[in-house]
Amino acid sequence: MKGYSKMKIKNVPYFKTSLKIDNNIKKSAETGWLTTGPMVKQFESEISDYTGAKYVVAVNSCTAGLHLALAAQDIKRGDYVVVPNLTFVATSEVVEYFGANVVLCDIDPKTLCIDVNQVESIAKKLKNKLKFVMPVHFGGYAADMKSLLKLSKRYGFIIIEDCAHALETVSNVGKVGNSDHCSVFSFYANKNLTTGGEGGAVTTNNKNLAEKIRKLSLHGMSKSAWSRFSDKGKWYYEVDSLGYKYNLTDIAAGFGLQQIKNIDRLNEKRQNIAEKYNKVFDKIPGVSRFHFDKKYKNARHLYIVHIDKNFWSISRDKFIDKLNELGVGTSVHYIPLHKMPYYKNKYKLKDSDFPKSCSYFDGCISLPMYPSLTNGDIFYIEKVFLRIYNEFKND
């Protein structure tokens, strides 16, 4: 710890899980089902109650759910699909699986989500070649769904919401997940709810769509293993479409049931942490925080600050190194997709096409955000920022 000898270094990791082993996990092992069975059914029903969605199909990842949502709605080779430039690569890769074209869209700096004005310009240009728009509720704050729903009616595209960060989110049209189109959630290890490391769910109020997705999630079979082998089931099944192996296991659902019970309590902790961070970063020069509209609920999956590069004698990357040297875990969400060689080369993309995501990316740092983060941790993080301020502010 050269140069930091006077400061007692504390370790505040970027992520800590709130997962606990409880009776559900034991029960799911003891039933002998292990794979998709009664626990998955119960978990789907809890997610349905929580989101208000009529139908829920549990799957083994959000990526799988996004893939199925496109497959079930007949995406074709050569179709165009709008994806925000600021997202994890899962949102765009599923489009590529079908040989369709990804059209990356810049962000609205107020929401960090897809820029709806740019979506409209793209829709006008592509006309009926534009098949899907996939907004991402980045960090837990919702995209402008009211405008997107209007645009989808006007231009005829289908919306698939990437809700990987947004289980608790409420948008300007209501609870995320409760809609006639597909919303897809992630229950990956570090998400606000995890099904033991990997998992996801597709929600919708459209019965036919939900049935199609359920079938495609298990090889396109007319019956699941559970209904074939349970007392009431029969051995016969049919396959009438090309399916996938994307079902969630009962063991995973057991973890999900433990987590969903506590979702409101855990989210309240995230909200309190965000408020405390806000107070800290309102006071530290050269670092800004994001001011999200408080009318809507932000799931607070991520807490991101932005470094003003003219204020500091060190770059954002060096700033991250300093935080890490002083024991504060960090991450970056995300390197914009247009910078990834696969997309950059395939679609001939340049930084100047995405000015807003670039200026966001140049200064963004994600800080620890999880329910067990303590006041002491936040106080320590504040001290570390002040320490960096004293050493590296521009004179």
Ligand SMILES: Cc1ncc(COP(=O)(O)O)c(C=O)c1O
């Ligand atoms: C915005 C976004 N979409 C999709 C995914 C993919 O989720 P999963 O790992 O459950 O497939 C992630 C995962 O981190 C994500 O952050």
